[in-house]
Amino acid sequence: MYLLYLDDSGSPQNVNENHFILGGFIIPETSLYWVNKNLDNLAEELPTNSADIVEFHASEIAGGRKSPWEQFKNKQERLDILKKVLQVATDSRNGIKILACAVEKNQFPGADPVELAFEDLCSRFHQFLQRKHVSNNEKANGLIILDESSYKTTLQRLAKNFRTLGTKWGHVLTNIQEVPMFVDSKASRGIQLADHIAYSIFRRYEHADLTYYNIIEGYFDSVDGRLHGLCHSTLKQSCTCPYCMQKKLLALAKP
Numbered sequence: 001m002y003l004l005y006l007d008d009s010g011s012p013q014n015v016n017e018n019h020f021i022l023g024g025f026i027i028p029e030t031s032l033y034w035v036n037k038n039l040d041n042l043a044e045e046l047p048t049n050s051a052d053i054v055e056f057h058a059s060e061i062a063g064g065r066k067s068p069w070e071q072f073k074n075k076q077e078r079l080d081i082l083k084k085v086l087q088v089a090t091d092s093r094n095g096i097k098i099l100a101c102a103v104e105k106n107q108f109p110g111a112d113p114v115e116l117a118f119e120d121l122c123s124r125f126h127q128f129l130q131r132k133h134v135s136n137n138e139k140a141n142g143l144i145i146l147d148e149s150s151y152k153t154t155l156q157r158l159a160k161n162f163r164t165l166g167t168k169w170g171h172v173l174t175n176i177q178e179v180p181m182f183v184d185s186k187a188s189r190g191i192q193l194a195d196h197i198a199y200s201i202f203r204r205y206e207h208a209d210l211t212y213y214n215i216i217e218g219y220f221d222s223v224d225g226r227l228h229g230l231c232h233s234t235l236k237q238s239c240t241c242p243y244c245m246q247k248k249l250l251a252l253a254k255p
């Protein structure tokens, strides 16, 4: 079984932001131990009363909001913690493959950015599972896990439709469990890591800040140099992000 942990960054409704991000990572269920262990160890290193109550939430760490982050008066110290959380995704024992979709909201007026991103990522997860199926010759199943606070009703309905009716690309997602699982981010180190991944991608697209994105860039789902794990939903031709550059090169290579 492969698990896909997803979280969002940026608000679908905030007109002052151009991007909405849904992102996270695929992990074999047997490797989740390393994510939990690495993040628990990081929590124990912090000068707090109880490591159990430390929830890694990127925007709260960056902003120094809530306990225990408000006691770190030095901003750089907090940003170093954020980077250490992201480095957990790069531990080879996890076998993590990052998936993310960045939607440029004003390019798709009338569309729901959450629905656009979720459909794209369900399809990418399905294709990942199909590849595993072909290479291992056994059916690979997947389960999507999201933060409890995120768009539960919409996403459950969409996931069910993808399984029965298929996505707009014609993929019927039979390898993915019927409904996503929603968990409390306080209790899930997996969701906390997905939150940091989504945050780092938001910083890249919304603020052209590569500080965090560069840590995880090499860990997107890809095969033989072909990037599968990143989507940038935009109609702009000028973007030079890895997804847009690959799309242009593939279009040029077509006969």
Ligand SMILES: [Zn+2]
Residues within 6 Å of the ligand: 232, 234, 239, 240, 241, 242, 243, 244, 245
């Ligand atoms: Zn792009």
